[in-house]
Amino acid sequence: MNIVVCVKQIPDPAMPGQLDPSTKTLKREGKLIMDESDSFGVEMGLQLAEKAGGGEVTIVSMVPSAGLQGIRSALAMGAAKAILVSDDALSGTDALGTAKILAAAIKRAGDVDLVLTATESTDGYTGTVPAQVAELLGWPSLTFARAVDIAEGKIKIERQTEKGYNEVEASLPAVVSVTAGVVEPRYPSFKGIMAAKNKPVDEVKVADLGIDAGQVGWAGARQEIADVRQAEERKAGEKIEDEGDAHEKIVAFLEQLKVI
């Protein structure tokens, strides 16, 4: 069972986000870390490979600037190797451009049975990349999985729905997007962290993937930021310390709104 897990490397979400005034897009410079949402895919990949009794987990990541740290975290968890597409030409790439790069990198990984992604990235959250990758590969997409099982060349997931979940099945190869909480990501061991430093990372440029530079970056995105403005801020109202009677305040508030 050879599994590719897509891992996005992003600025630390704990740091306040900033827009680059010239390009009007999110600043992505500085230290990049593994998107926490992708740690679930990595864990799921490792468990499925173990259960299948062999095979490798390969990390695929695309990033405009040089960035390895996030990938190292995934390798430290136990993935065997990584393909990193890193190229200045990727700056400004949109979801479809990203999917084109990821699909090409997945093909480069060789004989792949399964591709795992998160349902949406923390910083971009377009949520379309998994389906786009699947369409470009000509594979089925099983999205929003809250449970995944593989048996006899078939993959079965529990797909989240508005009212519950559906059991959904397809044959491999396939692309599966997993929700947060689908499994409990392991903490890398010290040994894992040390080993990760020596695991192979195949660093490639856009041209190495046979993709025309016009398909990615700003040109490939075929969209422009027309305007950025501050939203009207919601103001805070009254704030009170509870001294045993705060519930009366709430009742009065609800009464005044004629909710009760």
Next chain:
Amino acid sequence: MALNKVWVFAEAESPGKPTSLTLELLTKAREMAGTVEAFYAGADPDGLTGPLGEYGASTVYALDTGDCLIGAPAAAALAELIGEHQPDMVVFGASYDGRDVCGRLSARIDRPVLSNGMTWDVDGDKVNVGTAIFGGNTLVDAVFTTPAPHLAIFRPKSFNAEPGGGGPAQVVTAKGVDTGHAGEVTILQVHEAEQEGPKLEDAAVVVSGGRGLGGAENYKLVEDLAKLLKGAAGASRAIVDAGWVPYSRQVGQTGKTVKPKVYIAAGISGATQHMVGMKGSDNIVAINKDAEAAIFTIADLGIVGDVHKVMPKLIEALKARQG
């Protein structure tokens, strides 16, 4: 008007009943284009012609996908139909199937998607889709620089749904396209939980609980309060991930968007990803023991206090009133 014809990706929540998101998109599409049509993949399109027509669709292109997941077959059929009928724009709701179909379609016809849309307007020959970032603090407008058809995905509650008084839409059966391996995803079984009371998205009052509740057993406080206020119970992602409540209760960026008359947040810190899903509420009440919690920056009534003290008293007081 730069748009002549707009297509709306229509979804049903139950037989014969379009989702509110579908009706919101149809209503807005009426304002944006002279001709509004719908595409629907699933069972019983005939049952939908009434409401789809009433909200503005003159035609509904219908695809029967049997027991297959609709992503690949719907995208392939849509690509064919787009080639034939040349809509200027196809819009989707940010739902599970909406994101699947739009994603696959964009790759198939090689067109970019503007996602997380909250506003939609036309400026000369530019089509503008606006979205909010940083938890809603900053609004960004993007325009397409490609020729039509344009693709966009809109968040729920971005537009109001109002009937336009049109007659039933005409059903045109769409031809299936063989998508081979990509399309062979079978839905084996459907599991639906019974839900009591109003739906989270439609309720006039939403009471949501977060990690500050301390444990799954205390979510009952949230449910009891919601019930007394004839509202719906919601949750932060922290307690959904912790397994206290099902995902269907989650409010926020990756969950539901709600705009009730009153939103009560109990033991929720107010992370940007949570706020993006409830910031549009008319009135916000927050109960949190940390006076510095971010949720207080948007609360109309903030109670600095312990949910385990405030909530039971509030519930008792409301019960007493109702007699």
